[in-house]
Amino acid sequence: MKKKNINIIIYSLVFFMLIATFVACARTRTHESAGDFVDDSAITTKVKYLLAADDFLKSFQISVETYQNTVQLSGFVNSQHAVNKAGEIVRSVQGVKSIKNNLIVK
Secondary structure, X not given: OOHHHHHHHHHHHHHHHHHHHHHHHOOOOOOOOHHHHHHHHHHHHHXXXXXXXXXXXXXXXXXXXXXXXXXXXXXXXXXXXHHHHHHHHHHOOOOOOEEEEEEEEO
């Protein structure tokens, strides 16, 4: 093959690889982009840290999940005060758009 043909093939492959990369990183209705995943992970980590650092809430097993900046809390606590306090902590974290507070009072 001629050098010109090889260059065209190489440039075409690079172009298609770039397109595939952009498509793979784009957000769909069911999947987050890589940047969104990192943001959600940072929010989850911050919320978990703040819950563990709180003297009142650290004794409870509260699960935290974040998807598209919406934080979902789940688990069991012993009072409505604990539910409310956990919600306040989540609201204090920058980047949180909404909260699904599914904590259950035993």
